Amino acid sequence: MQKQQTALDKIKSTALSAQRKAIEAQARPGESIQQAQSRFLQESDEPEMDKPKKQAALSTLRQAPDSDGQRDFFIPAMWDVSTKDSRSLMDVAVFRLSKRDKRAGETIRHVLADGYVEVKAGPDGMASIWDYDIVLMAISYLAEGAKAYRAGRAEKPGRVFRPHISDVLKFCRRSDGGRQYEEIEAALDRLKNTTLKFVRTRPGKGGRVVREADAEGLISNYRTISYAETGRLMSVEIELPTWIYREVVDAKHPEVLTIDPAFFLIDLGIGRFLYRLARRAAGRGSAKWSYETIYQRSGSTGTFKKFTYALRQIIAANDLPEYTLSEEGGVSGPQLLMTHRGATMERPD
Structure with missing residues (x-):
């Protein structure tokens, strides 16, 4: 009898393990195992005839590289920090969202409440949202350096950033291949030559309105070191523009938001833009x-009809x-509701 019970326990344990693996495989980004299990069981209980017949939607996420998550114990994990983004520009596209259209020499202008930001592309093409990684x-x-400085644990960080090229690929969750090394330098060219012009108005002395204009690149300068015989990059030195340094280091309250590492796996440019918009506008709630408005803020060159179709696919x-x-x-047309998954689960029935 005891042997039979032991055998039954083993079968039960194996079945539970298989079910857990199935749930983990179908979990959506940002879902806890408990949330995924609840959704999995609900969908499993739904009669097949009651399920709506629709075409399966394609995923917007690419597969993570094989090296993703692997760590070298003897090398400091420069890539293993919380990913931050500049909060002030997360609801406008200061880069192109297309992989094919280089948009060399083009200009995008986003009108804001107190002025506008103008994005001008150089001869190498406009920086893309993937370059922005x-x-x-x-x-x-x-x-991270500014946080340590404020806590008295380190010196004030400078504007020059010197990562090893493998750290860049690891942080951005890209495979460590030959073409990737070549693409990094091309991306740096586009980032340096894509200029942002910020124009703002504010009250001045005597009640007169003052107009301020600042223009800088997405990066100020860069320097790379590579093997002469192969052209393979070893390291890179990046000087950040002063507008980023002011927001992150000099500001009393740093203008940064943490973003999910799965952001780097979003394959579509529009999908990446929507995530940044949701992170800024919705936060832990909804927006x-x-x-x-999304179409205008995206800087898309396609028609509104095609943009709407792509939006609905996502x-x-x-x-x-x-x-x-x-x-x-909505009164003036369709609207996108963006809701944090945690906020969805916490809502009462």
Whole structure:
């Protein structure tokens, strides 16, 4: 009898283990195992005939590289810090969202409440949202250094950032291949030659309105070291612009927000833009933006109709890190509701 019970316990344990693996495999970015289990069981209980017949939505996330998460015990993990982004520009695209259209020499202007920001591309093309991954890494380490400085544990960080090239690829969750090394330098060219012009108005002395204009690149300068015989990059030195340094180090309250590491796995440019918008606008709650406003803030060169179609594809996939997306009707057109997954689970029935 005891042997039979032991055998039953082993079968039960194996079945539970298999179920857990199935749940983990189907968990969405940002879901806890408990949240995924609840959704998994609910969907399993739903009769097949009652499930709506629809075309399976394609995932917006790419697969993580094989080396993802592997660590060398003897090398400090420069890539293993919280990813930070500049809060002030998370709701506008200061880069192109297309992988194919280089947009060399083009200009994007975003009108804001107190002025506008103008993005001007150089001859190498406009920096892309994937190029911006390098800036995210630099901001993250600058924020970490500034935090240590304020706590009295380190000296005030400078504007120059010197990562090893493998650390850049690791942080951005890219594979360690030959082409990747070549692409890093091309990305740095575009980042240096994509200029941001900030124009703001503010009250001056005597009640007169003052107009301020500042222009800098997404990075100020860079220097690389590579093997002459192969051209393979070894290290890179990046000088950050003063506008980033002011926001992260000199500001009394640093203008940065932590973003999910799964951001780097979002394959679509629009998907990446939507995540940054949701992180800034919704935070741990929810926010609602019209499709028209999102289209304008994206700087897209395509038609509004094509943009709306792409937006609805991403909503159907609904696999962005941390946030669920849904469409709602509005007086002036469709609206996107962005809700943090934690906020969704905490709502009463």
